[in-house]
Amino acid sequence: MTDRQVRAEERRTAEPPPTSFSEEYFDRRYARDPDPWGLARRWYERRKYAITLASLPRERYRACFEPGCSIGELTRLLAPRCDRLLAVDFAEDAVRQARAAVRDFDHVEVRRSTLPAQLPNGPFDLVVVSEILYYLSRDDLDLMLDGLVDRLEAGGDLVAVHWCGNGPPRRYNGHDVHPVIEAREELERLVHHSDEQFVLDVFRRKGTA
Ligand SMILES: C[S@@+](CC[C@H](N)C(=O)[O-])C[C@H]1O[C@@H](n2cnc3c(N)ncnc32)[C@H](O)[C@@H]1O
Numbered sequence: 001m002t003d004r005q006v007r008a009e010e011r012r013t014a015e016p017p018p019t020s021f022s023e024e025y026f027d028r029r030y031a032r033d034p035d036p037w038g039l040a041r042r043w044y045e046r047r048k049y050a051i052t053l054a055s056l057p058r059e060r061y062r063a064c065f066e067p068g069c070s071i072g073e074l075t076r077l078l079a080p081r082c083d084r085l086l087a088v089d090f091a092e093d094a095v096r097q098a099r100a101a102v103r104d105f106d107h108v109e110v111r112r113s114t115l116p117a118q119l120p121n122g123p124f125d126l127v128v129v130s131e132i133l134y135y136l137s138r139d140d141l142d143l144m145l146d147g148l149v150d151r152l153e154a155g156g157d158l159v160a161v162h163w164c165g166n167g168p169p170r171r172y173n174g175h176d177v178h179p180v181i182e183a184r185e186e187l188e189r190l191v192h193h194s195d196e197q198f199v200l201d202v203f204r205r206k207g208t209a
Contacts, residue, residue: 014171021135023090023114030093037131039073048198049077052130052161055191055202056081061126065151067115067144068132072098078128079105086120088113116144122151127158133177134162141180149186154207158187161200174199 029036039045052074061082069075069087071094079085085108089095095112102108113120116136127148136144152158160181162174178199182189191202 014173014176016134016136016138016141016172016176018137020137020140026091027093030091034093034097035071037070039071044197045073048130048161048200049074051193051200052128052159053077053081055159055193055200056126057157057190057202057204058126061157063122063124064126064128065120065122065124065148066128066130067119067148068130068135069098069110070094072101072110074128074130075108075110076101076105079108082126083107085109086111086124088115088118088120090114116140116147119144119147119151123153123156124151125153125156127152127156129158129160131162133160133181134172134174141177145181145184149184149205152205154205156205157190158203158205159200160203161198163198164194165197 035041062084064078064082064085066075066078066085066087069089072087075085075087075098079102087098087108088111089098090113092112095110098110102110133141133144148158160178162177164174178201181187181201181203186205187203188206189201189203193200
């Protein structure tokens with residue numbers, strides 16, 4: 001999406017964007033500010049990360065996938081809980097910063113990928129989706145969820161956490177996206193947290209590992 005399309009989108013009511021936000025849109029944001037959302041400095045983010053980590057049902061996971069990792073702040077915090085962790089983002093500058101953030105962890109890989117087209121091979125026993133799903137069109141959201149659920153092993157956990165504010169990128173927010181995940185019949189919800197800032201859900205893939 002261009003900046004103009006984004007502004008037009010913001011005036012609309014809560015609907016998914018007609019096309020997914022583009023790599024160029026995020027590249028421009030990183031060019032203006034290397035940490036566009038203040039992931040490394042805002043209390044909102046620190047609190048969100050603390051609640052996300054505290055909500056993980058298991059102490060350790062074998063293989064974690066983190067789509068839309070941005071500059072690797074959450075990646076760095078997830079690393080000690082996982083034997084292997086793959087984090088991806090399509091913005092080149094984000095990937096460069098994320099690699100630097102996790103340089104002390106040999107078991108963490110940061111890859112440049114466009115989602116949902118370049119979802120990695122699974123299986124994973126943990127998927128952490130933080131503040132990316134509302135940038136996807138309805139079709140891409142469906143493809144993304146199909147791909148994530150396919151790659152999540154039976155008994156594995158999918159954690160989703162999204163902002164619920166009423167500003168940029170637009171009114172469409174976590175309250176719109178999480179019910180789409182909840183509707184997946186392969187998943188059962190274990191945890192639900194909702195406050196004035198964000199919504200967090202932990203889902204488990206049905207079946208036994
Ligand atoms: C708000 S930031 C994510 C913040 C991060 N997950 C956290 O909570 O710390 C959104 C990130 O998703 C990435 N992104 C958005 N759409 C994407 C897509 N289709 N494929 C890959 N990365 C994408 C952007 O480049 C950006 O770095």
